[in-house]
Amino acid sequence: MADGQTETPPPGRRERKKRELRNHISGVATRLFLERGFEGVTVAEIAETADVSTMTVFNHFPRKENLFLDRGPEITELLTAAVRDREQDEPPLAALRRMSLRLIDERHPLSGLVDGMGRFLQVVLDSPALSSRWREMNEEATTALAETLALAAGRPPYDPETRYTAATVQTIRDTLFREAARRTSAGETAEAVHGDLRALADRLFDALERGVGAG
Amino acid sequence: MADGQTETPPPGRRERKKRELRNHISGVATRLFLERGFEGVTVAEIAETADVSTMTVFNHFPRKENLFLDRGPEITELLTAAVRDREQDEPPLAALRRMSLRLIDERHPLSGLVDGMGRFLQVVLDSPALSSRWREMNEEATTALAETLALAAGRPPYDPETRYTAATVQTIRDTLFREAARRTSAGETAEAVHGDLRALADRLFDALERGVGAG
DNA sequence: ACAAAACTTTTAGTGACTACAACTTTTGAG
DNA sequence: CTCAAAAGTTGTAGTCACTAAAAGTTTTGT
Structure with a gap:
């Protein structure tokens, strides 16, 4: 059923990593918001905690609100x-x-x-x-x-x-x-x-x- | 009916001037918004046009949106x-x-x-x-x-x-x-x-x- | 006339968000 | 495998709404 390669990049690795990074960022953000409220957390802090640059956060989520409300x-x-x-x-x-x-x-x-x-x-x-x-x-x-x-x-x-x-x-x-x-x-x-x-x-x-x- | 003094300050000149200034600012802002859209006008520009400081605008209208929607x-x-x-x-x-x-x-x-x-x-x-x-x-x-x-x-x-x-x-x-x-x-x-x-x-x-x- | 209260202004930020150029990683074709 | 294009990330340098705080000005009541 699943092809078990780990080194060869089956078309779609970029996309998968992108999704994973997006989930990672939004997960970090959600946790921080739940702990300290929306205004209590800056985007720069989310980026820092998620270990990416501030710009990357905005690349995935055009508005800060979307980090918490994306459904x-x-x-x-x-x-x-x-x-x-x-x-x-x-x-x-x-x-x-x-x-x-x-x-x-x-x-x-x-x-x-x-x-x-x-x-x-x-x-x-x-x-x-x-x-x-x-x-x-x-x-x-x-x-x-x-x-x-x-x-x-x-x-x-x-x-x-x-x-x-x-x-x-x-x-x-x-x-x-x-x-x-x-x-x-x-x-x-x-x-x-x-x-x-x-x-x-x-x-x-x-x-x-x-x-x-x-x- | 109306007392017609112009020099003596009948308690309420401050309040009247405040209302007038508020109306002046909101009028200037409304005109500019109608001409060029909300995002096309900055608060600094409204203040400039109304001949007050930027802070004065915020003293009367805590949010920029309130300049257009105050009803x-x-x-x-x-x-x-x-x-x-x-x-x-x-x-x-x-x-x-x-x-x-x-x-x-x-x-x-x-x-x-x-x-x-x-x-x-x-x-x-x-x-x-x-x-x-x-x-x-x-x-x-x-x-x-x-x-x-x-x-x-x-x-x-x-x-x-x-x-x-x-x-x-x-x-x-x-x-x-x-x-x-x-x-x-x-x-x-x-x-x-x-x-x-x-x-x-x-x-x-x-x-x-x-x-x-x-x- | 004078002191307190109410405004306005200036100054110096903070923080979301943008435009842009440089750099890195992934992908697909030869 | 190689290499160039595509996609993604990063740093830099802003813009703009909005805030905090201090200093200056006008109005008010006594």
């Missing part, structure tokens, strides 16, 4: 894929609800149901720059979802009511994440929160669907 | 006052809807129904920093509204479902503003957009109320 594209992908890849006869909002419940059941990090997520969220909320980047990621996801929903419903791409629906789905996701992170950080275990979170998700999606139909 | 508190105040000062028997969401329609009917700047709002929004959307501040203002308003709604409904101050309602009200407000600014900047007059915007507001509030009840 933005993943959120966007989850939301749009849920709508795009659903069965023909399933309404978009039903697919989005299913996907949200699946994240919760799988204790996916983006559901917030992971130990340590409380500290993570606290670091974000304590930092204006990270909070800002958090909202920016949410908006990117909202815009992408609005486009996908418009496409699925055969509406014009900038329809305000479609955007309303997309923004509200994002509100639900954000509400669920914060609730999960808040309660797990308050000492409750992920297991204890799981049931309540699921019920909350259902209630919020119910409210949205009563408002706009099946979407 | 955040006003939004918060409008939303919370609508709920706080409503008649006892009026549901909170009905009061918020009335307030939104009133802004539209009065062509209030925060409704977006003002000539030149298109260019304003374009400058905001063209600048990452201003877009970020815009979202931050929205979040402040959302948090304040959530607290007020929770109080009005006798719920705990951090109730996730109340926050969902507040966030959705904000989504409606933001959607309406963008739609108004987009269409007036596309050449339509505020009068032509007014009727459509009112109807859109009603539809969005209908959707929200169907979902969560009268709030």
Whole structure:
């Protein structure tokens, strides 16, 4: 299955080392941020600790915030894929609800149901720059979802009511994440929160669907 | 009615001059931003043009973004006052809807129904920093509204479902503003957009109320 | 008139981020 | 294997938002 060479460079060593270095830098940065907060660590210090130059950090992460928050594209992908890849006869909002419940059941990090997520969220909320980047990621996801929903419903791409629906789905996701992170950080275990979170998700999606139909 | 002295300093000259200087600086800055975009103007240049020192600019506006976006508190105040000062028997969401329609009917700047709002929004959307501040203002308003709604409904101050309602009200407000600014900047007059915007507001509030009840 | 309070200014940083040139490593072709 | 191009890293020298602190100026109340 695996070819076991160690000396010959199989096309892709550059890329692999690049990924590894990126992970290394982001790992070092994340650890420092969790320990001392976002503003308490300078990029120069991260570079020093990771044993690279400051410029290298910026080569891999154009903004300091990206060192801590780099799952933005993943959120966007989850939301749009849920709508795009659903069965023909399933309404978009039903697919989005299913996907949200699946994240919760799988204790996916983006559901917030992971130990340590409380500290993570606290670091974000304590930092204006990270909070800002958090909202920016949410908006990117909202815009992408609005486009996908418009496409699925055969509406014009900038329809305000479609955007309303997309923004509200994002509100639900954000509400669920914060609730999960808040309660797990308050000492409750992920297991204890799981049931309540699921019920909350259902209630919020119910409210949205009563408002706009099946979407 | 007015005491007409010009030489004697009636307690408040300092405050008046301060307000005037603040307005002067923000006016100069706004003009420059509209002409050349947010990133195209440095704070030093604004200070120079306004004939003050750079530090004075920062004394009046702690962030550069505040020079262009300083109506955040006003939004918060409008939303919370609508709920706080409503008649006892009026549901909170009905009061918020009335307030939104009133802004539209009065062509209030925060409704977006003002000539030149298109260019304003374009400058905001063209600048990452201003877009970020815009979202931050929205979040402040959302948090304040959530607290007020929770109080009005006798719920705990951090109730996730109340926050969902507040966030959705904000989504409606933001959607309406963008739609108004987009269409007036596309050449339509505020009068032509007014009727459509009112109807859109009603539809969005209908959707929200169907979902969560009268709030 | 005078002292305290409130502003403004100057000075001297810090820290994120950029442009650019020099240097090193990896890759692919001959 | 060799070598040149491509990709990546590094150091240098900025720019710009923003801060801290001290000194100078104007306004205010007595």
